[in-house]
Amino acid sequence: MSGDIAAILGLLRQDHKNLTWLLALMAQEAERLGQAGASDFDCLRDIMHYLDVYPDAVHHPTEDCLLGELRSVRPDLATGLKGLLPEHRRISELGHKIRNELASIQVEAGVRREILVADLEDYVATLTKHIEWEDQNLFPCFEVLVNVASPSAAQRIMHVVDPLFGSQPSATYSRLLHHLQFAYGR
Ligand SMILES: [Fe+2]
Numbered sequence: 001m002s003g004d005i006a007a008i009l010g011l012l013r014q015d016h017k018n019l020t021w022l023l024a025l026m027a028q029e030a031e032r033l034g035q036a037g038a039s040d041f042d043c044l045r046d047i048m049h050y051l052d053v054y055p056d057a058v059h060h061p062t063e064d065c066l067l068g069e070l071r072s073v074r075p076d077l078a079t080g081l082k083g084l085l086p087e088h089r090r091i092s093e094l095g096h097k098i099r100n101e102l103a104s105i106q107v108e109a110g111v112r113r114e115i116l117v118a119d120l121e122d123y124v125a126t127l128t129k130h131i132e133w134e135d136q137n138l139f140p141c142f143e144v145l146v147n148v149a150s151p152s153a154a155q156r157i158m159h160v161v162d163p164l165f166g167s168q169p170s171a172t173y174s175r176l177l178h179h180l181q182f183a184y185g186r
C-alpha cells in the first residue's frame with residue numbers, strides 16, 4: 001500500500017517535469033504573439049486543451065486528495081498548505097479565460113492580442129511558481145503519507161493515463177507532440 005503512495009508521488013513529480021516543457025513552449029508562443037509575429041494559435045489551443053483535461057482534471061485533484069489525507073493523519077503539517085486549493089482554482093480559472101480568448105480569436109470576435117499575451121504570461125508565471133512551491137514545500141510533506149495513508153482515493157483519480165506524455169499519446173495531441181519534439185526533442 002505504502003509503495004502506491006510513493007508511485008503516485010513519482011507520477012506527480014514527472015508531471016511537473018512535463019509541464020515545465022509545455023510552459024516553455026507556451027512562453028515561446030506568447031512572446032511571438034507579443035511581437036506581432038505569426039503565433040501558432042492551434043498550438044496554444046492544444047496546450048490549453050491538455051491543461052484542462054489532465055493537469056486541472058487529474059494532477060491537481062490528486063494533490064488536493066493527498067492534502068486531505070495529510071490533514072487527517074498529520075494536521076500539524078497541513079496547516080501551512082492552506083493555499084493549495086485556492087491556487088488550483090485560480091490556475092483553472094485563468095486557463096478557462098485563456099481558452100475563451102482563443103475561441104474568440106478563432107471566430108474573430110476581437111480579443112485584443114495584448115490581453116491574451118498578458119494572460120498567457122500570467123499563466124506561465126503562476127504555474128511555474130506553483131510547481132516550484134509544490135516541489136519544495138508540498139511534496140516533502142506528502143512523503144510522510146508513504147507509510148501511514150491509504151492510497152485508494154488518490155489512486156482512483158491518478159489512474160487516468162496522461163494523454164500527452166503517457167506511453168500511448170492520444171491522436172488529439174499529435175500536432176502538439178510534433179511541436180515538443182521539434183522544439184525540445186521531447
Ligand atoms: Fe498543484
Ligand SMILES: [Fe+2]
Binds near residue numbers: 012059063
Ligand atoms: Fe503539481
